[in-house]
Amino acid sequence: MQPVLNVEDVKRVEAGLTEVGVSISELMHRAGSAVASEVIRMGDLGSVAVFCGLGNNGGDGWVAAETLHGKGVAVTVVSPVDPDDIQGDLARVVAKSAQAAGVSIVVAPPRDKVVELLSGTDVVVDAMLGTGFHGTPRAPFDIWIACINASGARVLSVDVPSGLSAQTGLADGECVIADTTVTMLVLKPGLLSDSGRDACGAIIVAPLAEQTERLTIEADPVAWRADLDDYVDVLEPASNAVDKFSRGSVLVVGGSTRFVGAPMMAAMAAARAGAGYVTLAVPEPVAPIIQARMMEIPVLALPAGRDGTFSSEAIQLVAELAEKRTATLVGPGMRVSSGTVGVVSRLLETKVPLVVDADGLNCISRLTSNRADEFPELLRRAAPLVLTPHRRELGRLVGLEDTPPASLTAAMEAARRIVWADGGSELTVVAKGSATACVGVDVAVLPKPGPAALATAGSGDVLGGVIAAFLARSNVDNEDIPVLCSLACEVHGYAGSIAAERFGSRGAMARDIIDALGLAEDALEEQMAFPDSGGAE
Known part of the structure; x- marks a missing residue:
């Protein structure tokens, strides 16, 4: 690096x-x-x-x-x-x-x-x-x-x-x-x-x-710029000796009657990023809509309130589902309500790797009155926890909702307030922006930024799914999670480049990025120097 x-x-x-x-x-x-x-x-x-x-x-x-x-x-x-x-x-x-x-x-x-x-x-x-x-x-x-x-x-x-x-x-x-x-x-x-x-x-x-x-x-x-060879130790080279269970399972929790597409994109991204089995848990009213559009991914309908979000009856059901999966992503399209806040709070108590994105982060802001850095006991856990805020979400998490971080260095400072308050190696904040920093308690890793084509609605949901898939597939120590997240960002960025080549820098959409994820990871792996696989230098 x-x-x-x-x-x-x-x-x-x-x-x-x-x-x-x-x-x-x-x-x-x-x-x-x-x-x-x-x-x-x-x-x-x-x-x-x-x-x-x-x-x-x-x-x-x-x-x-x-x-x-x-x-x-x-x-x-x-x-x-x-x-x-x-x-x-x-x-x-x-x-x-x-x-x-x-x-x-x-x-x-x-x-x-x-x-x-x-x-x-x-x-x-x-x-x-x-x-x-x-x-x-x-x-x-x-x-x-x-x-x-x-x-x-x-x-x-x-x-x-x-x-x-x-x-x-x-x-x-x-x-x-x-x-x-x-x-x-x-x-x-x-x-x-x-x-x-x-x-x-x-x-x-x-x-x-x-x-x-x-x-x-x-x-x-203040940070380290990652090179491709730095990722060799966090992701094993491709092997034919796998099945869908050994490639890890991901649960995606999200959606509402207002935002149906976000959890679908996150789930598809997790599958394209190599997770062997992906399940999507959504509020009951939107389940039929999603089921009609997703053949490969099981869709579970959970109790919902009149507002079309998860009700309190869904809280324990979500936790039980998460305990049976290798990693869970919560937040895409979920909105903020008493039920969704309860879902996020309960998932934080589980003992499985957890990625919190989008409205999941806004639920944490609600739980902490926009001061997540002053409530470390809420985030402190043994299993990996990855928060993926963009700069406005990051500002809300640390009381800067009116003046969110305007630069990479300001975003790293805000992320460190959360990470250092927690004090444990299990927490990584992926501070998203035109340049992204994966901030852990000991190190901040800067992945190679992706193209402007990533600046499109749903791109963040895709990245959340990729990170969840990588957590499910990998067996890394907590100290290596920032590096693993950085690799996920680079795969996401390279997929954006492939999508831009196909549809133009302004024409690529989130679903185009999803479709390119597998190609992007294969291309990056070919450039890595896996010591036992004869990878390219």
């Missing part, structure tokens, strides 16, 4: 490197050299323009420009001030070095001159605003960002695309849209989430020193 550090913690790594003899000056020269190497690797370098800011990010750009110039590349630096007027000592030194080496420099050009320069430029190096930036870019950087984005040139950003927050992944104004981002030392959360997904392009980590890995781990990563 690749570590991800908060921006503030990156400073600890830099300080640690200076203590072992790698100075900030040396780091800047190594960073600039790394950028220059990636520019050369891009090929077809007729001319390169390097846009530099006033801090150390700009210093990296000056070093890259001098390195490229020394290799015979036609390079021009665009700077807001003359090298002599740069206030930062180190950035001023490297700027004057580049100037003395003969690098062409354009100082504070007007917009039309920037447009003219870019019209003849093949590659732009964006070294304007670094990881310490937050807020809205000011002149001249806002003008330069707009011109770069409109130029059509290939763009390489240094550390983070200018205008993007490396911490949150959000941009208050326009930010550079890069083809490649060379980020120094370690990944930052903003590069992997929200606007960062569109802005960064291909991300290359330049560690800069052999001690970086050790110092990064000592700095306590």
Whole structure:
């Protein structure tokens, strides 16, 4: 796995490197050299323009420009001030070095001159605003960002695309849209989430020193980015020596007269994700409708109230069904009523793996008066428990219903409030969003995000079914549940990519994602390095 550090913690790594003899000056020269190497690797370098800011990010750009110039590349630096007027000592030194080496420099050009320069430029190096930036870019950087984005040139950003927050992944104004981002030392959360997904392009980590890995781990990563090989230990390779019972059984509990489709999608997803036997328990009025549409999955009709949701008579029946299954998913389309709140509360008391999604989460919010982090005794159990909130549901769970988490880092903070209050390894919160975090008590795992095609109604119900199926199929320890959930997210995301190829990025629906789940898992398994199966490296 690749570590991800908060921006503030990156400073600890830099300080640690200076203590072992790698100075900030040396780091800047190594960073600039790394950028220059990636520019050369891009090929077809007729001319390169390097846009530099006033801090150390700009210093990296000056070093890259001098390195490229020394290799015979036609390079021009665009700077807001003359090298002599740069206030930062180190950035001023490297700027004057580049100037003395003969690098062409354009100082504070007007917009039309920037447009003219870019019209003849093949590659732009964006070294304007670094990881310490937050807020809205000011002149001249806002003008330069707009011109770069409109130029059509290939763009390489240094550390983070200018205008993007490396911490949150959000941009208050326009930010550079890069083809490649060379980020120094370690990944930052903003590069992997929200606007960062569109802005960064291909991300290359330049560690800069052999001690970086050790110092990064000592700095306590906020999360870990999963690689496919990290999933080998949580999911056994395919085998012919199975039957429907050994592949696990899943109970899906949900539905109401208002929302009939959600539990159907969750149940179908669990089946497509490899569970050997799936049962769907729904309120009695909707059972005939669902039975007519689902041939492969048994549908059980449970007592319902006048509102079309589960009545109190269903509570014990659901618990008894769950005890006979390998894993249970509760919540899709269930609505919030006294009966459904009772169903969720009773399922939390069972001793089988449980996934709580959608209205199941809203029932927990009702049980805890929107403060699940203050009622750990409700969630604490021996068997695995996975909560799968999107950001608005997560906000309701921790008293932030009016200001739900707006970024990946904020979502991880909210999820940790719940997980750390519980304190046990049995609980994992899958904080869903444009980038998702699978947060356990000891680790947060970031799966590779899926495509925009996942942003469609019912997609979350599908993911709930996949996670339930993986829990039913696997025999992992509680400590490995975040990794297992991350794999489920990646299968879900890859299925979204397959569906988008078939129906278009805006045309794919949840049922299309369901149909692609088996193909997605097979494709990912082929890329995993199962030690005993000769998997691809």
